Amino acid sequence: MIRVVLADDHPIVLDGIAMNLEDSGDVQVVARAVRGSEALDAVKRENPDVLVLDLELPGESGLDVLANVKRISPVLRTVIFTAYGGTERVSSALRAGADAYVLKGTSSAELLDAIRSVAAGRAYLPPAIAAELIGTLRDPARERLTQRETEILRLLADGLSNKAISSQLNIAERTVKFHVSEIFARLGVANRAHAVAVAQKAGLI
Amino acid sequence: MIRVVLADDHPIVLDGIAMNLEDSGDVQVVARAVRGSEALDAVKRENPDVLVLDLELPGESGLDVLANVKRISPVLRTVIFTAYGGTERVSSALRAGADAYVLKGTSSAELLDAIRSVAAGRAYLPPAIAAELIGTLRDPARERLTQRETEILRLLADGLSNKAISSQLNIAERTVKFHVSEIFARLGVANRAHAVAVAQKAGLI
DNA sequence: GCAACACCTGTACGAAAGGACAGGCTGCCG
DNA sequence: CGGCAGCCTGTCCTTTCGTACAGGTGTTGC
Numbered sequence: 001m002i003r004v005v006l007a008d009d010h011p012i013v014l015d016g017i018a019m020n021l022e023d024s025g026d027v028q029v030v031a032r033a034v035r036g037s038e039a040l041d042a043v044k045r046e047n048p049d050v051l052v053l054d055l056e057l058p059g060e061s062g063l064d065v066l067a068n069v070k071r072i073s074p075v076l077r078t079v080i081f082t083a084y085g086g087t088e089r090v091s092s093a094l095r096a097g098a099d100a101y102v103l104k105g106t107s108s109a110e111l112l113d114a115i116r117s118v119a120a121g122r123a124y125l126p127p128a129i130a131a132e133l134i135g136t137l138r139d140p141a142r143e144r145l146t147q148r149e150t151e152i153l154r155l156l157a158d159g160l161s162n163k164a165i166s167s168q169l170n171i172a173e174r175t176v177k178f179h180v181s182e183i184f185a186r187l188g189v190a191n192r193a194h195a196v197a198v199a200q201k202a203g204l205i
Numbered sequence: 206m207i208r209v210v211l212a213d214d215h216p217i218v219l220d221g222i223a224m225n226l227e228d229s230g231d232v233q234v235v236a237r238a239v240r241g242s243e244a245l246d247a248v249k250r251e252n253p254d255v256l257v258l259d260l261e262l263p264g265e266s267g268l269d270v271l272a273n274v275k276r277i278s279p280v281l282r283t284v285i286f287t288a289y290g291g292t293e294r295v296s297s298a299l300r301a302g303a304d305a306y307v308l309k310g311t312s313s314a315e316l317l318d319a320i321r322s323v324a325a326g327r328a329y330l331p332p333a334i335a336a337e338l339i340g341t342l343r344d345p346a347r348e349r350l351t352q353r354e355t356e357i358l359r360l361l362a363d364g365l366s367n368k369a370i371s372s373q374l375n376i377a378e379r380t381v382k383f384h385v386s387e388i389f390a391r392l393g394v395a396n397r398a399h400a401v402a403v404a405q406k407a408g409l410i
Numbered sequence: 411g412c413a414a415c416a417c418c419t420g421t422a423c424g425a426a427a428g429g430a431c432a433g434g435c436t437g438c439c440g
Numbered sequence: 441c442g443g444c445a446g447c448c449t450g451t452c453c454t455t456t457c458g459t460a461c462a463g464g465t466g467t468t469g470c
Binding site for chain 1: 216218219220222224239261263288309312313316361362363364366394396397400405406
Binding site: 351352353354376377379380383384396 | 415416417418419420421426
């Protein structure tokens with residue numbers, strides 16, 4: 001029997017997952033959580049085999065939750081079950097320790113496959129997502145932002161000017177311009193408004 | 206018996222809703238759809254009492270779907286069941302003919318309440334959303350964009366310059382500037398990057 | 411008829427933004 | 441060690457942005 005904890009901010013999704021899993025015969029839902037902290041508590045208490053985790057949680061980012069549960073229970077297997085893909089989101093999750101990344105838009109059966117795979121010690125990536133990742137590896141320049149760039153991108157989205165950003169980060173305005181230009185090149189845009197739009201759509205911020 | 210059609214791009218959500226509704230005794234799910242066109246077909250075929258509709262559908266916008274089903278079957282009652290709120294999204298949906306607006310983040314029982322209400326001919330708005338709407342009515346200036354402004358906002362998000370926008374719309378660059386300033390005032394921002402971020406977060410684009 | 415609103419336009423100006431040069435420092439990896 | 445990547449800084453210049461002033465047209469509704 002595979003013991004699973006579910007974490008999703010939509011109760012209806014928890015219902016749907018639970019129904020599918022209970023019908024399977026070999027998977028058992030031992031706890032549900034609608035917030036990151038609850039997921040953490042549930043993992044501590046139940047010590048499950050697998051955590052099914054949504055990335056869009058109120059308050060904490062799903063990635064933080066993932067990092068925290070991994071710190072508590074490094075052997076725990078994790079399936080990311082989320083609405084949105086995007087290479088940056090996927091690879092961030094995998095780097096944070098996820099073992100599978102399944103989209104909510106696919107069939108309900110796929111999640112069950114993923115859970116069984118990770119419980120058996122194997123990673124699981126749907127072909128579509130794997131293909132996308134491979135495409136990015138071939139073209140590593142695009143959409144791969146450094147820490148500093150991501151930081152500045154966030155400030156861009158807050159509407160700060162280069163000067164405001166420079167004083168916030170204690171660097172020269174010229175340096176901000178440099179980073180901003182780098183961001184534009186990576187995102188394939190020509191100005192900050194477009195950069196913010198693209199970044200938000202790609203889930204970079 | 207209330208006959209219901211479900212439309213959501215996540216099969217797992219359809220499962221969850223269906224489970225909750227079937228258990229209720231007085232609600233019956235007669236069709237499911239994961240795309241707008243399927244929802245339309247299902248409404249034509251089944252002539253249901255209520256349509257439960259997600260606003261985030263692949264391809265078509267949920268609002269377009271709503272307008273189309275309303276054209277086919279004006280007496281059909283519609284419950285919007287979506288992940289995100291925001292006064293602009295809510296009021297757009299209500300203006301497009303929705304009878305209820307329920308967030309996925311709330312308890313599963315709330316959706317059932319909403320379905321029963323609209324089937325009985327009453328509208329349904331959760332207190333939290335209603336309160337938010339009232340707040341906006343008190344301050345009508347903010348976050349209420351005209352057609353033209355919304356149009357320009359979209360082009361802003363595409364990274365177009367004022368000049369590019371002006372030639373696209375066949376108006377003077379000066380006029381674009383005027384509209385952009387209006388947008389800033391309504392959104393409470395000071396530049397285009399921030400405007401795009403706020404607009405996207407509020408679901409205006 | 412006139413008030414309100416959406417939409418459009420002009421001139422002028424200071425403040426940013428963004429690109430094109432060129433260069434320095436650090437830490438990591440082969 | 442030498443190369444590479446991330447991060448930082450400078451000057452110069454052109455373009456764009458954003459706001460200030462002020463004003464015109466058409467439509468809707470009281």
